[in-house]
Amino acid sequence: MASALHAHAESVASLGRAYADLAERHRAAADAGCGEFGEWIARARELTVAAERLLALEIELARGAGVTWVAIAGALGVSRQAAWKRFAGVRSGA
Structure with a gap:
């Protein structure tokens, strides 16, 4: 578990x-009065995908440590059923 937590960190x-x-x-773009909006949108999308992978890993680690779906759902602000449906079969590397 410790190595997984270090990798996650x-x-x-x-x-x-x-x-x-x-x-x-x-x-920098605000100071220059211009922006690379297409590049920023693409990068934001990439970061969103990475953040979703991290969230899935966090939940996988929590479940491995015995955290209940009720507790996970509370942290996510959703129902237990919604949390389970979204993350029960998800693996962080997928």
Whole structure:
């Protein structure tokens, strides 16, 4: 479990750096009065996919540690059934 948590921590940190880089690009464009909207949209989509993978891994780790679907659903702000339906068969590498 510890190695999975370390790998997950690095993935979270990497995603954070990617979001910070995108934010910096937006700041620079705002200062210059222009923007690369197509590039930003594509990058935001890539980051969303990565964030979804991280969420699935977090839930997989939680389930492996014995966290209930009720607790997971509460953290997600959805019903237990909705959480289970969305994540029960999902594997983070998929």
